[in-house]
Each structure stands twice: as structure tokens, then as C-alpha cells.
Amino acid sequence: MTAAVSLRGIGKSYSGKDAASFAALHDVDLDIETNEFLVITGRSGCGKTTLLNVASGLATPTSGTVTVDGVDIWSISDAERSGLRNRTMGFVFQFPSLIPGLSLEQNVMLPLEFSGVEHEDGPQRARELLDLVGLGHRTEALPRELSAGQQQRVVVARALVNRPTLLLADEPSSDLDEETEDEIMQIFSRVHSEQRLTIAMVTHARNLIPFGTRHLEMGDGTVRADGADPGANGD
Ligand SMILES: Nc1ncnc2c1ncn2[C@@H]1O[C@H](COP(=O)(O)OP(=O)(O)O)[C@@H](O)[C@H]1O
Ligand SMILES: [Mg+2]
Numbered sequence: 404m405t406a407a408v409s410l411r412g413i414g415k416s417y418s419g420k421d422a423a424s425f426a427a428l429h430d431v432d433l434d435i436e437t438n439e440f441l442v443i444t445g446r447s448g449c450g451k452t453t454l455l456n457v458a459s460g461l462a463t464p465t466s467g468t469v470t471v472d473g474v475d476i477w478s479i480s481d482a483e484r485s486g487l488r489n490r491t492m493g494f495v496f497q498f499p500s501l502i503p504g505l506s507l508e509q510n511v512m513l514p515l516e517f518s519g520v521e522h523e524d525g526p527q528r529a530r531e532l533l534d535l536v537g538l539g540h541r542t543e544a545l546p547r548e549l550s551a552g553q554q555q556r557v558v559v560a561r562a563l564v565n566r567p568t569l570l571l572a573d574e575p576s577s578d579l580d581e582e583t584e585d586e587i588m589q590i591f592s593r594v595h596s597e598q599r600l601t602i603a604m605v606t607h608a609r610n611l612i613p614f615g616t617r618h619l620e621m622g623d624g625t626v627r628a629d630g631a632d633p634g635a636n637g638d
Pocket of ligand 1: 417418425427445446447448449450451452453454
């Protein structure tokens with residue numbers, strides 16, 4: 404089976420003010436396998452966000468190849484790459500980023516508009532997804548009327564509206580209390596098992612490891628083999 408995303412020999416350097424460049428990633432070989440719920444943990448600054456950005460084509464690797472659904476994403480045009488990303492991926496970041504002036508339903512439908520395809524069933528799809536995250540009764544509410552945890556649930560609904568095959572999550576619950584974190588993780592588990600969605604989540608929170616079907620540890624800009632000694636990681 405083709406991996407959802409394959410990273411081979413990935414390096415990513417950021418150049419600093421002085422000529423020296425800093426390698427945020429080096430020698431990363433990683434497959435995000437179709438249908439898995441991969442949890443990657445590592446302390447703050449080890450390169451988790453950079454890894455997700457490279458895997459999704461948001462950031463250009465300095466070396467190596469990124470293959471999404473069998474396509475080398477840096478061999479295609481910018482437009483093709485963003486099209487591929489819109490069709491295949493949904494994103495959840497640490498801080499909920501909803502548009503303040505739009506209702507929850509309108510917020511959830513936004514990616515449909517960006518995808519440039521007519522979606523007559525948009526409002527219905529948005530309501531179904533808000534239902535899925537337990538907010539089906541709040542479709543007309545504005546983001547500011549919700550708690551941070553509820554807002555993050557709307558973000559999850561929005562991430563799913565294009566029917567992605569891969570959900571990428573960057574510290575999706577680290578700004579939330581434990582109970583709310585658990586709600587988000589239950590939703591992830593549900594969409595993973597019921598909709599066979601592939602999920603890759605990066606987090607410093609080792610307590611989230613059990614929610615995944617596979618765990619990898621990151622350290623010093625690289626991903627360690629499954630089951631390797633995690634060492635003294637964790638924030
Ligand atoms: N745009 C950038 N320019 C320069 N350095 C960066 C940039 N983004 C991240 N870094 C550095 O790369 C390293 C990895 O960052 P990041 O991927 O954000 O780690 P994490 O998400 O695990 O906290 C850190 O040392 C960070 O300071
Ligand atoms: Mg990060």
C-alpha cells in the first residue's frame with residue numbers, strides 16, 4: 404500500500420542573520436502509513452512543526468523528497484501542489500483560528516470555497532460535521548461565544564469538510580485543559596476508526612501517545628525508530 408506521505412532523506416535548514424544556517428531537520432526518513440494514527444512526540448524546539456510543514460508541502464525541504472499519494476510534491480507546480488494539499492489534507496493547529504465575523508457553519512464551510520468547486524451540500528455538510536464534534540446546536544453562533552475547547556472542535560470540523568484522507572495536527576490540544584483535550588482526542592479516535600482517516604499528530608504531550616496506533620519520538624531534528632529509547636524528552 405502506498406504511504407499517505409513519504410519523507411526520504413529530508414533536511415531543513417533555516418539561515419540565520421550570521422551566515423551560519425541551522426538544521427531544524429536532518430536525515431528524516433518517515434512514512435505516514437495510510438489509515439494509521441501516528442503520534443510523534445518530542446520536546447519543544449526539536450522540529451515537530453517543521454516536520455509537519457515539510458510533510459504537507461507548506462515548507463520546502465533543503466534536501467530530500469516528499470511524496471504525497473505517490474506524487475513527488477516538489478516536481479509539480481505551486482497550483483498543483485496546493486490543489487493536492489486541499490484535496491487530501493486537513494489541518495489542526497495549536498491555536499484555534501476561526502474568522503471572528505463568520506458563524507460556525509460559515510467557518511466550517513470556508514475550505515470548500517477555497518477548493519473552488521461548487522458545493523451545494525456545503526451547509527448540510529457543515530452541520531453534519533458540527534454535529535460530529537458536538538456543536539450541531541450552535542451552527543449560527545459566532546466563535547467568540549465559544550470556549551477555546553469548543554472553538555478547537557470547530558477547527559476539527561473545518562479540517563474535515565473537504566473530506567481529506569489525511570489529518571495533520573500540530574499540538575492540537577496543548578492550549579486546552581485536560582478534559583477538553585480528551586474531547587478532542589476522542590473526536591480524533593472516532594474519525595480515525597469510523598472514517599478510516601489517516602492522522603499524523605505532533606505534540607510534546609506524552610500523555611497523548613496511547614490515542615495513536617503508532618508512536619515515534621523526535622529528537623534533535625530527526626525521527627527515531629519505533630520503540631527507540633525516548634531519553635529525557637518531554638516538556
Ligand atoms: N522560520 C524559522 N527561522 C529560523 N529558525 C526556525 C524557524 N522556525 C523554526 N526554527 C527553529 O527550528 C527549530 C525547530 O522548530 P520547530 O519545528 O518549531 O520545533 P517544535 O515544533 O518541535 O517546537 C527550533 O530551534 C526553532 O527555533
Ligand atoms: Mg511546534
